[in-house]
Structures are given as C-alpha cells and as structure tokens.
Amino acid sequence: MGTLTAEERHFFRSDVNARQSQRKQRTPQGHITEAAREIPVHERCDVLVLGGGPSGVAAAVAAARSGARVVLLERYNHLGGLSTGGLVIWIDRMTDWQGEPVIQGLAAEFMDRLGADAIAGPPRKDWGSQDPDAAAHWGLRTAAFHGVVTHSPTIDPEILKGVYHQMAREAGVDLILHGWMVAPIAEAGRVKGAVFESKQGRRAILAKVVVDTTGEGDLYAAAGAAFDSDIDTHEIHHCINTSWLFAGVDMQRWLDFRARQPEAFSGFMARGREEIGSFEKPIVSWRNDVATFLGPRKSGFSALDVDEMTQVEWESRKSMAEHLAFYRAHAPGFEHAWIMLVAPQIGTRHGRRLVGVKRVLRSGWDAGAVEDDEIGISPSPSPRFPNISVPYGALVPETLDGVLAAGKHIACDTNSHGFLREIPQCWLTGQAAGTAAALAADSGVLPRDVDVKRLQALLSAQGVPLRQASVAVPA
Numbered sequence: 297m298g299t300l301t302a303e304e305r306h307f308f309r310s311d312v313n314a315r316q317s318q319r320k321q322r323t324p325q326g327h328i329t330e331a332a333r334e335i336p337v338h339e340r341c342d343v344l345v346l347g348g349g350p351s352g353v354a355a356a357v358a359a360a361r362s363g364a365r366v367v368l369l370e371r372y373n374h375l376g377g378l379s380t381g382g383l384v385i386w387i388d389r390m391t392d393w394q395g396e397p398v399i400q401g402l403a404a405e406f407m408d409r410l411g412a413d414a415i416a417g418p419p420r421k422d423w424g425s426q427d428p429d430a431a432a433h434w435g436l437r438t439a440a441f442h443g444v445v446t447h448s449p450t451i452d453p454e455i456l457k458g459v460y461h462q463m464a465r466e467a468g469v470d471l472i473l474h475g476w477m478v479a480p481i482a483e484a485g486r487v488k489g490a491v492f493e494s495k496q497g498r499r500a501i502l503a504k505v506v507v508d509t510t511g512e513g514d515l516y517a518a519a520g521a522a523f524d525s526d527i528d529t530h531e532i533h534h535c536i537n538t539s540w541l542f543a544g545v546d547m548q549r550w551l552d553f554r555a556r557q558p559e560a561f562s563g564f565m566a567r568g569r570e571e572i573g574s575f576e577k578p579i580v581s582w583r584n585d586v587a588t589f590l591g592p593r594k595s596g597f598s599a600l601d602v603d604e605m606t607q608v609e610w611e612s613r614k615s616m617a618e619h620l621a622f623y624r625a626h627a628p629g630f631e632h633a634w635i636m637l638v639a640p641q642i643g644t645r646h647g648r649r650l651v652g653v654k655r656v657l658r659s660g661w662d663a664g665a666v667e668d669d670e671i672g673i674s675p676s677p678s679p680r681f682p683n684i685s686v687p688y689g690a691l692v693p694e695t696l697d698g699v700l701a702a703g704k705h706i707a708c709d710t711n712s713h714g715f716l717r718e719i720p721q722c723w724l725t726g727q728a729a730g731t732a733a734a735l736a737a738d739s740g741v742l743p744r745d746v747d748v749k750r751l752q753a754l755l756s757a758q759g760v761p762l763r764q765a766s767v768a769v770p771a
C-alpha cells in the first residue's frame with residue numbers, strides 16, 4: 297500500500313461534505329445498576345438472523361432453503377434495510393467489466409421477481425457493451441462507468457419490500473418484525489442467541505448459530521468480537537445522510553439538460569453549491585417522474601451515536617427543503633417537484649468492521665488472487681483490476697464462536713469497504729452466511745469449522761458463481 301498514489305488509494309471519492317455543525321455534547325449523568333431478571337424464551341431455532349436488510353434477508357432465505365429452522369428479527373416494519381427503507385434504490389453493479397454477471401444466486405432472484413414495472417436498467421444484451429452511444433445513454437442513468445454498460449438497475453423500494461417478505465415466507469422463515477436486538481446471549485466465548493425488546497417486553501431467542509446482519513455489528517461487538525472502526529475521510533464509504541425522493545419531476549428533461557447544455561449544467565451546479573453549500577444532483581429512479589437524492593454525504597458523524605444520528609436527520613431534512621426550493625426554481629424538469637418520501641431509515645454507510653479470520657484488502661486488488669475459501673466474486677471498482685474474491689474467513693470472527701457476520705460490516709480494509717458494503721455484495725455475503733450457518737447447525741460444528749468445500753458446492757448449486765466449487769452436492 298505504501299507505493300500507492302492518492303488517486304490509486306481512493307476510489308470512491310465523489311463529494312464528501314465535512315461536518316458543518318456540532319451536536320450538543322452529552323456526558324453520562326451518572327450510572328444505575330440494572331437488576332438481574334428472568335425473561336421468557338420466545339423461540340428456539342437452528343439459525344437466528346439479526347437484521348432484515350439485504351444481507352439479513354439473503355441469509356435467512358438461504359438458511360431456510362437449506363433446511364434450517366430460521367428466525368429473522370428486524371426492528372422496523374419492513375424488510376430490506378437501506379435497500380428499501382433507506383431509499384438506496386440504485387442497486388450497484390452485479391456484472392464485471394466484461395459484462396459477465398458475477399453476483400448471482402439470490403441477487404438475481406430478487407431482481408427477477410421485481411417485475412418489469414419495478415426495475416429500470418439496461419437489457420441483458422447490453423451488459424458489458426462499450427458502444428459509445430449506449431455507454432453515454434446509460435452513463436446518465438447510473439448504469440455505465442468507464443465507458444462500459446453495467447447491470448446496476450434502479451428499483452421500486454415498495455415492490456422490493458414485498459419481494460423480500462414473500463421470499464422469506466415461501467422459504468419458511470419465522471419472521472419477527474418490530475423487535476430490537478439488545479444483547480447477545482453468550483457463554484465461554486460462544487454466542488447462543490440474543491435478547492430482544494418489543495412491545496411484549498424483553499425476550500430471548502436461542503439458536504445453534506447466529507448471523508449478525510445488523511449493519512453495524514451490534515451483536516458481535518456486544519459479544520466481545522474485535523472490530524475495526526477506522527475510516528478513510530477522503531472516501532464516501534463512511535458518510536452518513538438520510539436520502540429522499542422527489543416526485544412530479546420529468547427526469548428525461550433533466551437528463552437532456554445535463555447532456556445537451558453542459559455549460560448551463562455546470563453553472564447550475566456552481567450556483568447550487570454557492571447558495572446551499574452541500575449540494576447534490578439527483579439520480580434516476582425506476583420511473584421518469586421520480587428523482588432520487590442519495591446525498592449530500594456527510595462526514596464527521598458517527599453511525600453509533602444517537603445524538604449525532606439525530607443531528608444528521610435534522611440536517612438532511614433541512615437540506616432536502618433547500619434542494620426542493622432550488623430545484624423547483626432552477627432545474628429543468630423540477631418545476632412541479634414535491635416531496636414523495638424522506639427515507640424511514642437513516643443512511644449509515646459505516647459503523648464497525650469485523651476483525652475476521654481473513655480480510656479483503658486493497659493490497660490484494662491488483663493480483664486478483666482467488667481465495668481458497670471463496671464464497672463469492674465481487675466486481676472490482678475499476679476495469680484496472682480483476683474481479684475480487686470474497687473469502688469465507690471475512691465472515692468469521694477471529695475469536696468469537698457461534699456467530700457469522702454478513703453485509704456491510706464484514707472484515708475488510710477501508711478501501712475495500714467502498715464496494716463490499718454495496719447491496720449486491722451484501723446479498724452475496726448474506727447468502728453465503730445463511731448457507732454456512734445452516735450447514736454448521738446441521739453438522740453440529742462451529743461456523744469456523746464448516747467444511748468449506750461443501751459450502752462452496754452448496755453455493756454453486758444455488759447459482760452462485762465461484763471459481764473453487766469442485767465438489768458435487770450429494771442428492
């Protein structure tokens with residue numbers, strides 16, 4: 297890493313808006329002692345999945361389809377985490393730079409089940425195309441980068457919530473919504489379940505294996521697993537903001553303005569920055585009359601501090617009102633814009649990253665070595681690099697037992713976090729974690745002792761592209 301230039305090191309720069317104001321500094325006003333008490337065991341299962349975001353849904357569905365008795369606990373009223381409730385409706389690249397779909401399996405199934413009205417993106421035949429007209433067209437629509445058309449569609453979040461829910465039900469997942477995991481149940485370095493809070497009070501769920509898909513490693517951190525919290529302030533991987541949608545717009549007119557009047561567009565952006573400061577441009581959605589704003593990306597706030605998160609909510613809402621007024625007044629296609637929705641879930645990109653048995657590292661991108669415990673293949677961040685191998689070891693805590701991590705808090709460095717936190721990669725690690733958890737529960741071994749060859753064969757049979765799957769799955 298020492299020889300890398302700043303440009304080589306930072307792949308996900310874009311606009312990062314440094315913190316503008318301080319929240320009130322709160323210090324503990326003393327301490328109280330919580331009394332010990334007996335609590336009911338709400339459920340016993342093979343695999344407990346904590347958090348119903350992209351990684352959690354994939355983990356729960358994969359584990360249940362593998363034959364495990366699965367409980368999925370989610371604190372809100374819907375599934376999908378940031379991919380639905382966070383309004384992150386732009387699903388990042390699932391194809392590599394040659395147009396080959398490398399993130400598949402459940403990822404492909406989620407997309408296929410949306411239906412034509414709920415997804416917008418290039419047709420299959422164009423993935424990988426370097427045709428300049430196609431690349432220019434899709435480049436304006438979040439689906440072409442470095443002159444290559446990619447499979448990175450935008451989707452309808454409400455339909456995706458329904459798809460997730462339906463697939464969880466079909467697989468036989470025991471879904472609990474409106475329940476907040478508050479504490480691990482662990483003994484002698486092994487997690488055996490979790491305590492959650494709901495309107496029913498405090499209850500326990502016991503499991504053979506727990507999968508932490510809370511996004512911020514809430515379970516593994518509380519149970520004592522080591523984690524990294526360093527960030528790269530030059531990259532957007534750590535930024536935080538609440539997203540929003542404007543409706544009543546004409547995105548085609550807006551895109552025509554961007555493409556055909558570049559000078560007027562840069563004047564518009566300059567004026568926006570001058571008047572608003574942290575200024576954001578919209579991206580397309582699944583409909584021409586809906587615009588998506590996934591920023592302004594705020595730096596300097598913690599995703600683990602309630603006061604800071606509260607401040608981000610206020611600043612995002614204030615920013616949205618300023619954007620609405622400015623866009624209505626100055627942006628072609630936005631004259632009749634109205635606020636369709638502010639995301640019900642705050643957009644936290646980074647909280648903690650597991651210290652795992654293995655880590656995905658920036659220093660490994662160039663060589664593109666295939667890990668012997670590969671559980672998925674991620675597209676690389678630029679055509680300069682080969683595809684990136686995701687190892688099972690990045691889901692397994694270095695020391696803590698009985699638990700696997702999946703999603704944006706797996707083991708990696710800050711640069712690799714830039715793409716491993718994306719939704720397709722969260723589906724990928726979720727599917728692997730769920731399959732591994734079911735295998736561990738069924739064979740009575742710890743997750744770290746799972747037969748990796750068998751895991752790879754199972755994933756391969758589920759349609760996950762792998763370069764290490766050589767073992768046939770017994771019927």
Ligand SMILES: Cc1cc2nc3c(=O)[nH]c(=O)nc-3n(C[C@H](O)[C@H](O)[C@H](O)COP(=O)(O)OP(=O)(O)OC[C@H]3O[C@@H](n4cnc5c(N)ncnc54)[C@H](O)[C@@H]3O)c2cc1C
Nearest residue numbers: 347349350351371377378388477510511643703704717719
């Ligand atoms: C503003 C923004 C823009 C982004 N842009 C893109 C993009 O364009 N393309 C892309 O592919 N990705 C993008 N990402 C990244 C991507 O959305 C997330 O990294 C991804 O959704 C993470 O998935 P996850 O399953 O790890 O966690 P999450 O999506 O955060 O889901 C975690 C789930 O766990 C639940 N949970 C958490 N704690 C508990 C608890 N204690 N008890 C019960 N439930 C709990 C939460 O409610 C949530 O449903 C963006 C992220 C943000 C914030």
